[in-house]
Each structure stands twice: as C-alpha cells, then as structure tokens.
Amino acid sequence: MKITLFAVSALVASVSAFAPQTNSRVSTALFNGPTLGAGGMADTRDPESFEHEDPRKSISEAPSFEEYLKMRDSGGAAPAAAPAAAAPAAAAPAAAAPAATGGGGDVLGTLAGLEGPGQVWGADGIAVGKEESDLKGYDNFDVFMARLQSTGVAAELSGAGPFTVFAPVNSAIETYEAMKGPVDAAALKLHIVPGKIASSDVSSADLTSLGGPLTYRYAVRKHFVNDVIIGEKTFGPFSDYPMDVACSNGVIHGVALMF
Numbered sequence: 001m002k003i004t005l006f007a008v009s010a011l012v013a014s015v016s017a018f019a020p021q022t023n024s025r026v027s028t029a030l031f032n033g034p035t036l037g038a039g040g041m042a043d044t045r046d047p048e049s050f051e052h053e054d055p056r057k058s059i060s061e062a063p064s065f066e067e068y069l070k071m072r073d074s075g076g077a078a079p080a081a082a083p084a085a086a087a088p089a090a091a092a093p094a095a096a097a098p099a100a101t102g103g104g105g106d107v108l109g110t111l112a113g114l115e116g117p118g119q120v121w122g123a124d125g126i127a128v129g130k131e132e133s134d135l136k137g138y139d140n141f142d143v144f145m146a147r148l149q150s151t152g153v154a155a156e157l158s159g160a161g162p163f164t165v166f167a168p169v170n171s172a173i174e175t176y177e178a179m180k181g182p183v184d185a186a187a188l189k190l191h192i193v194p195g196k197i198a199s200s201d202v203s204s205a206d207l208t209s210l211g212g213p214l215t216y217r218y219a220v221r222k223h224f225v226n227d228v229i230i231g232e233k234t235f236g237p238f239s240d241y242p243m244d245v246a247c248s249n250g251v252i253h254g255v256a257l258m259f
Contacts, residue, residue: 107157107165107247108145114245116140116169116254118238133236139169141254144188147173151185153192156210161249162196166225168258169241176258183258186211190226190259196251199223199243202230214259226259 116139121130130136144167148154157163168176168191173183189211197205202223207214214226223230230253232241241254 110247117234117241143170143173153188163250164193164197166191228257
C-alpha cells in the first residue's frame with residue numbers, strides 16, 4: 001500500500017513539473033475604463049485633444065482619416081503635431097475658415113459655374129478599365145440651380161442679401177428625389193440662411209433659414225447642420241467640397257446631402 005501511494009505521489013510530481021506555470025504577476029498599468037469623446041463614442045483613448053500640465057501626457061489632435069489619405073496620396077509626410085488645444089466645450093469652435101474664393105459675382109452666377117468635389121470611380125471603374133482611385137468627374141451644382149429656377153426660389157436670391165447658401169451637390173438632389181420625390185420650394189429654402197456666415201462661425205450663428213430653423217451639433221470632431229457635415233472632405237487628392245465661396249451678395253458652402 002505504501003509503495004502504491006509513493007508511486008502515485010511521484011507520478012503527480014513529475015506531471016506537475018511539465019505543467020504550464022500560471023503567471024501570477026500583477027500588472028501595474030493604470031486603466032480607468034473607456035472615455036467618451038465629444039461624439040459619444042467610447043474608446044480607451046479620448047479622440048479629442050487634451051492639454052496636461054505635464055507635456056508628456058498631452059494629446060494633440062490627430063488628422064481625420066480623410067486628411068490622412070490626402071497626405072498619403074500627395075506623398076507628403078504628416079505635419080508635426082501641433083500643441084494640444086484645450087478639450088472642446090459643448091460646442092467646439094470650428095477650425096479657421098480657408099481663404100474665401102469665388103469670382104465676386106452674385107450667388108446665382110457663382111453657383112452656375114462652381115466646381116464641386118472630385119469623385120473617383122470606385123468599384124465601378126473596374127468594368128471600364130479604370131483604377132478605383134481615378135477621377136471620374138466633379139459633383140457640381142447645376143441641378144440645384146435648375147431646381148431653384150423651376151420653383152421660383154432663385155428670385156429670392158437675386159436680391160442684395162446677404163445670403164448664406166448651403167448648396168447641395170447634384171448627387172444629393174438626385175438621391176433625395178429618388179427617395180422622397182421632387183424637390184420643392186420648401187426643401188430648397190432650408191438651404192438659404194439670411195446673413196453672411198463663414199464656416200468658422202456656423203457653431204455660434206443664427207441658423208434660421210428661409211424655410212425654418214436649422215440645428216447645429218458638433219460630433220466626432222466635425223460640424224453638422226441638420227445632420228449634414230459642413231466642410232466635408234473627399235477621398236484622394238481631388239478637390240473637397242467648396243467652402244466660404246465669396247459672392248457679392250453672400251457666401252456659398254457646398255454640402256453632400258439635402259437638409
């Protein structure tokens with residue numbers, strides 16, 4: 001009996017020698033749980049910029065994915081990280097507006113010849129021998145102009161103004177009409193706001209359009225009016241949605257969707 005117990009003990013000891021050892025070390029890393037960013041998304045790293053009294057713990061604002069792609073496609077390196085700005089309040093101020101562009105004509109004349117964002121072929125290009133990233137064309141504003149004229153809203157933009165026009169690109173109107181039917185005057189008037197509002201002032205401006213009040217919100221480091229991005233970027237090296245296009249009786253900001 002003693003011999004049997006001894007043999008069993010020896011067998012257990014030999015098996016234990018080859019069993020994987022449990023790592024019982026306790027990590028000293030600190031983790032306080034995920035942080036909610038301004039857009040309401042949880043992450044282990046707050047996506048917003050953060051300035052700490054210890055510079056080593058400060059976080060600078062990273063470029064957006066669209067900005068990163070533009071830097072990559074242009075062959076340029078990402079710019080050096082700027083000093084971290086204070087975390088935004090309930091409504092963070094927009095980035096400084098780019099230099100205003102435009103021929104100086106009125107809103108209607110400028111819209112007629114305004115070039116929209118560059119559009120790439122995407123997956124559709126494969127069938128016609130194009131690369132997905134090749135330029136297909138520009139999403140302009142001639143459909144918006146045609147609807148302004150057919151509904152009589154163009155007459156309201158022919159005055160002295162000033163007006164701020166959030167101009168939807170052709171594809172925005174085509175998508176709207178496919179889903180909801182013809183664009184009418186009421187829908188178009190939502191895109192016209194009395195006064196001249198720069199993109200940098202959208203967060204604090206009176207956004208009461210000719211068709212009623214609009215809603216501003218700041219989320220995921222972007223500025224939205226009626227859930228449409230203001231200052232949207234395109235993918236690749238082609239032109240973005242035009243912003244702060246100066247006119248003699250107002251200013252134009254291109255948008256990707258109908259309000």
